[in-house]
Amino acid sequence: MTTDRPLGQDPAEDDVLDRFYGVIPAGGVGTRLWPLSRAAAPKFLHDLTGSGSTLIRATYERLRPLCDGRTMVVTGALHRKAVMAQLPELGKANLVLESEPKDSAAAIGLAAAILYRRDPKIIMGSFAADQVINPVEQFQDAVRAAVHTAAEGYIVTIGIKPTHPSTGFGYIRTSGSLGIECAPTAQGVAEFVEKPDQEAAEAYVASGEYHWNAGMFVAPVDLLLKHLETNEPLLYAGLMEIAAAWDTPKRREVVRRVWPGLPKTAIDYAVAEPAAAAGDVAMVPGVFSWDDVGDFAAIGRLNAASETNNLTVLGDGARVYADKATGVVVSDTKRVIALIGIDDVVIVDTPDALLVTTKEHAQQVKKAVEHLRASGDTDVL
Template structure:
């Protein structure tokens, strides 16, 4: 039986730089365009391959400067379905424009939105969860896919799950921003919480209807741009209207207020999911046994009194002496030396270099 879900359009917002993966990830070369694990496929290529069996239509929303690289990496996505934004306006503007454009072209559809830079090894389990979420969304709920927590992480938001609705879907009681360690540990101890990975499934008319109430300026602007997108006035309308759209995340614009009204459901997922947000998580994914990890290079990596280094890029042999969990990264632009425990601080590296 075909895996395609009737009336489902997949939207892939491809934005963000991935500043904690500097200098690999740069404004001109964001994380989703990289083959981080050395598998031969970039993150956006993995994402398109994972969602394509679910829906005959895939729409990618990305920045104008990244559009040529995206088109080159995923030629199976029609050029007309590559939607470019002239400047970042956060996730709600991108998703709203995609929803309005879908309605302009194909009428009301179920829309599933998944980030371009996440890693999900079990594609079949992912697709089974999305099919369940799409079924729940047909009834008019905004549906979020909740990831089963593996630890009390402070890097993700949390979803408090309530009573069952139908099938695997449950009411969302509330969303919690990234908590401190004590709060996260308490959530896991109580149970009934899932990580919020930013995966949303909903009917386009439901999403735009909520936006009409909660963010009317953004909703009207997205509809105006979408109405002009396939015509001769696209550039004029986009240049005039896009900068006026409210800069807000979908979590704050839709998920949180609609959940307070009882309009959001969650489908819990048990598949393995990774944000690949920094070099510590990259090292864990690449070599869980604790040995040396070498990515994107052929030259030797050796250690003297050191364990578990991560060495990425570069053409010369690297020796790590006396530093456990070292991270050495070389790109065309710069060399980074740090340790895995400081991986979250790498986001400040580019600024530090600019001030040097």
Template structure:
């Protein structure tokens, strides 16, 4: 059967001050249509019943996620004791899914993307699952057609075409996964027409990914197996804390994808946005006549090409502003040059260094 694993452990520091340790990006409503993680779960539609959805996050977020998903049993939300990247997260999820369904097929996806239309996503997942069902060791991923020479995404180099059904989206073998490129290399990837952005969405059999982790990351696999053996026993929490902390963190791309032989990329037939920073809101919301993206109670006088966001009815007034980001929360306000947005991460680091933990 098909199962969904939603990875929801990110910090979302580029969305400070709205994104905090107790309410990171995936728990925010950035589009006016519910929180990011709620939209991710809703996107699954009728692909599977709620009892086949597993959310993996960090321990600090288990309770707030449970509040957003009262229909899910507590066992459907797993809180990691520490951050160890995506490979251990996925490996643990595969083991937990396999306990009740050894033949499970998993669709694994981040919790903080915007994808539309939902029907196209669901059709693509069904198609990907059929490709996995047809080949025991196959791994399927989705590639996003690049819109520009991005330096912030990993890339997938496509190989031979596997498309035989004209009604199905273009499908290729994967020649290679590429790290985030810089400058000229990013432009080379973009102009070649042979590369996709890596969406971070995967489909595979639980057994396939576990066999791959056991082969390529035996030490990691051993720690995960110890956790799985103790799951549901009085020793679960103690073993989980100790064994997970002992894992050397690694992404699933490095741990498995760069080594596995049968990897297929489907050209995504849906619109995708990773919502990586505040400027993403410009793509997701209609700007006003002055080019401003406003999600707040706002009065703008001679204000242009700016992003204004507030969580409550606090009035924000801007005068003579151009290309700025203004974000107001109950205890912090950010005013930033839109073109220096990447430095928000440095702001968070300075808050940490200054011991201003209440604002993190």
């Protein structure tokens, strides 16, 4: 028994939680957060909440009480140094580098396969590196319940209770309590549904049977791999071959040969949806706030402006003069920024690129990035 664990839990519980391993997939540039977020400095390497921590560090810290020393990160080879700098305690064995991006099924599947080779009884939890969650205690409670539920033989997604009929998230439809003693809130999952239209979203929220799909799940690695094998046998075979070589001198050679040919698909299609159809998916509700920081409007939400003005300023060296200005300023330079008479503005000031837009148009930043890529301005992407 470690000293980190709350007193009063029985040994059986301890055993289940000891099997838990946190996996942090750190991918995705966060195009809508350009020019702050770049190919070379994606979203998860930034402090977007003014907390003083990057998103990946905050994700690691949030998991630490549950899996200190048992956390794995899967990221692009390009980000090796940056991730090691953010998570110096991670250790080489827990940093899985992709030579090229292969979408979430390969990334998460590789982590599952490596962990399965190390210990087939591991229950892994997958939590994206670029989410903002509060309060962390509620998150940790939900993960503990999910681990207990997973131990009963489920792939367990953590569903977020909707606060409004969002059309920006996928939903999870539940099918009633599973009656698990250590996880009384756990429910069966009937299906995953894609982002709905407004009418459907309102019906979902009104029914009380739907939760937001935040893409967080906890699963026994053997069960996850079983479903992967059924649905994506080529991907499964390739990942198992790589995993067998991973902790050996042959890793490099096998990765080089196998990884580039692996199919690209999302974990939702490769595992979660077919597993739900097979009755193997459960949901534990999370009663915490959750934001995937999808655009600069989110940064305004997550960094409440002071009461005296309605301008959110992010950036250590920010030198902002504002007169009748509201919105969000992200300063990644030491420049003086003067804002006069402009509302709901979004300004992102970096050494080689400047974005000026409004909160309302925050989603359209992606289009600017696509345009810049098409016109060859890739030096700033």
